[in-house]
Amino acid sequence: MSFDHLHKRIKARKCPLAVELGLSPGELPPQLLESAQAACSDPLEGAAQAVRTFDLELLEALAGLVPAVVFPLPAYEQLGWRGLRVLEEVIRRARELDLFVIVDAKAGDEGEAGRAYARAWLGKTNLGAAQAVPFGGDCLTVNGYLGSEALRSVLEVCREEDKCFFALVKTAGAGAGELQDMVAGDRLVCQVVGDLTARLERETGQYGYSRAGAVVAAAYPSDLRALRKRLEHTFFLVPGYAPGMAQDLRFAFDPYGRGALLTAAAPVALAWRETGGDYREAAREAVRSLTGELRRYVTIL
Amino acid sequence: MSFDHLHKRIKARKCPLAVELGLSPGELPPQLLESAQAACSDPLEGAAQAVRTFDLELLEALAGLVPAVVFPLPAYEQLGWRGLRVLEEVIRRARELDLFVIVDAKAGDEGEAGRAYARAWLGKTNLGAAQAVPFGGDCLTVNGYLGSEALRSVLEVCREEDKCFFALVKTAGAGAGELQDMVAGDRLVCQVVGDLTARLERETGQYGYSRAGAVVAAAYPSDLRALRKRLEHTFFLVPGYAPGMAQDLRFAFDPYGRGALLTAAAPVALAWRETGGDYREAAREAVRSLTGELRRYVTIL
Numbered sequence: 001m002s003f004d005h006l007h008k009r010i011k012a013r014k015c016p017l018a019v020e021l022g023l024s025p026g027e028l029p030p031q032l033l034e035s036a037q038a039a040c041s042d043p044l045e046g047a048a049q050a051v052r053t054f055d056l057e058l059l060e061a062l063a064g065l066v067p068a069v070v071f072p073l074p075a076y077e078q079l080g081w082r083g084l085r086v087l088e089e090v091i092r093r094a095r096e097l098d099l100f101v102i103v104d105a106k107a108g109d110e111g112e113a114g115r116a117y118a119r120a121w122l123g124k125t126n127l128g129a130a131q132a133v134p135f136g137g138d139c140l141t142v143n144g145y146l147g148s149e150a151l152r153s154v155l156e157v158c159r160e161e162d163k164c165f166f167a168l169v170k171t172a173g174a175g176a177g178e179l180q181d182m183v184a185g186d187r188l189v190c191q192v193v194g195d196l197t198a199r200l201e202r203e204t205g206q207y208g209y210s211r212a213g214a215v216v217a218a219a220y221p222s223d224l225r226a227l228r229k230r231l232e233h234t235f236f237l238v239p240g241y242a243p244g245m246a247q248d249l250r251f252a253f254d255p256y257g258r259g260a261l262l263t264a265a266a267p268v269a270l271a272w273r274e275t276g277g278d279y280r281e282a283a284r285e286a287v288r289s290l291t292g293e294l295r296r297y298v299t300i301l
Numbered sequence: 302m303s304f305d306h307l308h309k310r311i312k313a314r315k316c317p318l319a320v321e322l323g324l325s326p327g328e329l330p331p332q333l334l335e336s337a338q339a340a341c342s343d344p345l346e347g348a349a350q351a352v353r354t355f356d357l358e359l360l361e362a363l364a365g366l367v368p369a370v371v372f373p374l375p376a377y378e379q380l381g382w383r384g385l386r387v388l389e390e391v392i393r394r395a396r397e398l399d400l401f402v403i404v405d406a407k408a409g410d411e412g413e414a415g416r417a418y419a420r421a422w423l424g425k426t427n428l429g430a431a432q433a434v435p436f437g438g439d440c441l442t443v444n445g446y447l448g449s450e451a452l453r454s455v456l457e458v459c460r461e462e463d464k465c466f467f468a469l470v471k472t473a474g475a476g477a478g479e480l481q482d483m484v485a486g487d488r489l490v491c492q493v494v495g496d497l498t499a500r501l502e503r504e505t506g507q508y509g510y511s512r513a514g515a516v517v518a519a520a521y522p523s524d525l526r527a528l529r530k531r532l533e534h535t536f537f538l539v540p541g542y543a544p545g546m547a548q549d550l551r552f553a554f555d556p557y558g559r560g561a562l563l564t565a566a567a568p569v570a571l572a573w574r575e576t577g578g579d580y581r582e583a584a585r586e587a588v589r590s591l592t593g594e595l596r597r598y599v600t601i602l
Contacts, residue, residue, distance in 0.1 A: 024413060025428045033429050043431040072414045077421035080435035081389050085382035107408040107444070110474025112325060113373045120378035127326045128334050130344040134381035143408070145446040145469060145494075147476030168446060173411025175448030179493060182485040189490065192480060193446075 002138065002164035003213065003235045004205040006100045007258055009067030011300055015291045016257065017241065018068035018102065019283070020265035021055045021090070022075030028054055029272060029279055048082040051075075054279070055090045058269065061280035063097035065287045070239075070263050071137075073105040088135055095136065102237065103137040106168060110146055114153030122165075123157040140165045141215055141237070144193045151200055155212060164211040166237040167197040170227065172217035190223070191230065198231050207258050209235040218262065221248035228252060228259070236260040242267050243290065250297040257300035264290055303439065303465035304514065304536045305506040307401045308559055310368030312601055316592045317558065318542065319369035319403065320584070321566035322356045322391070323376030329355055330573060330580050349383040352376075355580070356391045359570065362581035364398035366588045371540075371564050372438075374406040389436055396437065403538065404438040407469060411447055415454030418443075423466075424458040441466045442516055442538070445494045452501055456513060465512040467538040468498040471528065473518035491524070492531065499532050508559050510536040519543075519550055519563065526552035529560070537561040543568050544591065551598040558601035565591055 010016045025033055025047040032054060037046035059069065071091065076083035094101050103121045108114060116125075121140045124131040142154050144167045154165045170180055170190040180190040187195070194214055201212040210233050216224050218240035228236070228251055238252050241262035252260035264286075271286035272279035311317045326334055326348040333355060338347035360370065372392065377384035395402050404422045409415060417426075422441045425432040443455050445468040455466045471481055471491040481491040488496070495515055502513040514536035517525050525539065529552055539553050542563035553561035565587075572587035573580035 022414075024417060025426065027413075030429070037429065037431075043428045044426070044433045044435065047426070047428045047433075072410070072417075073408070074410060074414045074417035074421055078417040078426045078435055080421075080433075081382050081386035083435070084385045088382050104414075105408060106410055106447075107374070107406060109373070109375060109407055110472065110477070112328075113323075113375045113405075114474070116325060116373075116375035116379040120375055120381075125326065125345070125348070125379045127344045127348045128331070128338065130338075132345045132348075132381075134345065134379055134384070143444045143446050145444050145480060146407075146472050146474055147479040147481070149474040149476040152476075171411065171447050173415070173447055173450040175450040175453075176411065178448040178497060179446060179485075179490070180448070182490070182493065184480075184483040184485040184490060189480070189483075189485060192483065196479060 002158065002162050002211055003209045004207055006068060006261065007207050009098065009100050010261065013065060013067050014295065014300055015066055016261055016298060016300060017066055017287065017291055017294060018070050018261050018263040019062055019066050019268045019287065020070040020072060020263050021058060021269060022072045023051065023054060023269055024075060024078065025050065027270065044080050045082050048079045048086045051079065052086040052090065056093055057280055058283055059094050059097055059099065061284050062287055063099055065284065065291065068100035068102060068261055069094050070102045070104050073103060091135055091137055100139065101137045102139045103135065104141045106141050106143050108142040108144065108146055108150035108154065110149045114150050118154040118157035122163040123161050138163055141168060143168050144196060148196055148200060151197060155200055158211045164213060166213040166215045167193060169194045169197065169214040170216045170220060170223055172219035172240050194227055194231050194234065198234050204233050209233055209259055213237060215239065218245055218249055221251065224249065225251035238262045241290065243293065246293040246297045253298050257298045303459065303463050303512055304510045305508055307369060307562065308508050310399065310401055311562065314366060314368050315596065315601055316367055317562055317599060317601060318367055318588065318592055318595060319371050319562050319564045320363055320367050320569045320588065321371040321373060321564050322359060322570060323373040324352065324355060324570055325376060325379065326351065328571065345381050346383050349380045349387045352380065353387040353391065357394055358581055359584055360395050360398055360400065362585050363588055364400055366585065369401035369403060369562055370395050371403045371405050374404060392436055392438055401440065402438045403440045404436065405442045407442050407444050409443040409447055409451035409455065411450045415451050419455040419458035423464040424462050439464055442469060444469050445497060449497055449501060452498060456501055459512045465514060467514040467516045468494060470495045470498065470515040471517045471521060471524055473520035473541050495528055495532050495535065499535050505534050510534055510560055514538060516540065519546055522549035522552065525550065529553060539563045542591065544594065547594040547598045554599050558599045
């Protein structure tokens with residue numbers, strides 16, 4: 001079961017923290033962007049090459065420390081097809097480095113488009129006589145507003161390919177609660193989506209988690225704690241981890257330190273802005289510090 | 302206002318019907334796929350070239366008949382970055398042919414990823430000293446589960462670029478109602494998202510519609526009629542139009558035949574399977590027939 005593969009990596013690194021890559025061009029170290037642009041006549045290609053360099057260097061720097069990496073799809077889409085070509089290459093390299101690859105695309109659809117979404121990011125595309133792997137990620141985020149058909153399209157590909165997914169259950173942004181915290185029947189809307197996801201897949205892996213995970217933001221620790229109790233076989237992706245949050249977020253994990261992966265974006269990828277030094281070393285140092293804090297509250301068995 | 306641009310095209314063609322492209326490789330006319338694959342050593346590239354040929358030929362065949370074209374993103378993603386390169390080219394050609402381009406990506410996010418999503422499909426990306434247009438669509442679908450921040454990220458780019466979007470309100474697939482038809486407070490969840498979308502943008506264009514539209518599936522005509530009354534300044538994208546539905550779907554439009562665009566996928570793009578003839582001519586004939594049926598029930602002023 002695919003979350004078993006993730007947990008093994010978490011256990012090996014003693015680190016339940018993923019790094020999110022995908023900086024926008026304006027967030028990259030300026031000298032990196034400028035030198036890539038100087039070498040390319042096409043401005044989108046120049047920016048894509050700068051993102052490629054930054055991502056590949058951070059993957060090399062962090063692969064021994066973190067178990068997983070998150071790629072926010074829009075960061076690559078905003079560079080046009082050149083950004084997607086970089087994403088394909090960077091995903092391949094991450095997997096070579098034994099990192100678990102999470103594609104954060106937050107889409108999902110019904111019918112053929114729903115199946116195509118799952119094939120694109122996790123599976124194989126049928127090409128008449130042949131088949132091919134388009135992007136080859138390990139795990140995909142899915143928006144459940146379209147209900148169980150959209151989730152099931154992804155789940156079916158996950159079963160075929162031994163992959164997994166995270167349904168968006170509770171997100172962090174301003175206004176996320178407008179819908180997610182409404183009471184629908186005797187539950188909150190985010191609980192409805194959580195329950196729907198949990199019901200979809202009863203089979204669990206060796207650590208007790210199914211292929212159908214849930215995104216639950218770090219921003220609301222009490223909701224996280226309540227959802228952890230409610231959804232005992234659902235692996236959580238917890239975006240938005242930052243220094244000082246470890247104590248609050250320990251409830252994302254089960255008593256064995258399993259069932260959750262926290263993610264950090266800016267605190268790692270933009271750590272160089274604080275330190276002023278080399279961005280690879282700054283990212284490593286940030287990961288060491290964040291992991292150290294987590295280890296004080298979470299023991300991973 | 303951007304839906305004005307769409308309505309002008311609808312009025313000029315006397316046709317409120319968009320065609321959805323983006324067939325999966327296995328759905329393409331077999332000889333087209335085979336000849337493209339024979340010319341390419343890379344199987345994804347071969348399939349992408351076959352999709353490119355089919356799309357470009359259908360655009361040429363239909364540009365005088367329909368006002369708009371819908372591109373379901375996963376259909377292109379499943380061909381890897383090569384599929385996205387084709388999509389970029391096909392979007393450009395559609396706009397040259399005076400077609401209104403709707404990217405059906407059904408995503409949406411908060412923070413920088415939310416803004417990047419909007420820039421990718423509708424706007425410009427900042428590349429340090431320069432800016433560039435990644436895909437350049439006119440309109441984008443957005444999943445509103447993340448609340449108003451995700452919608453507002455897209456709306457802001459729409460205001461800058463004179464573009465528009467459709468929030469997913471009521472979709473068609475099996476299980477869509479599991480969440481969308483729940484009662485939350487005194488409203489259905491789909492009404493909550495519809496109201497949220499409508500409240501986001503009060504400014505309307507010359508035909509009375511704002512930049513913030515809604516996806517409302519053709520599959521539930523009575524819901525469509527109720528939502529039309531509820532959301533009087535919200536332009537509707539109505540996917541799933543097929544022969545025989547025009548009478549039921551006339552309530553998608555206001556009394557002047559404005560405020561809605563129906564979309565047809567398989568009835569047009571796969572029409573050649575029924576007729577056995579040339580796929581361009583089959584598509585043209587299908588569009589003529591579907592439009593003729595619509596004109597009996599909807600008069601466009």
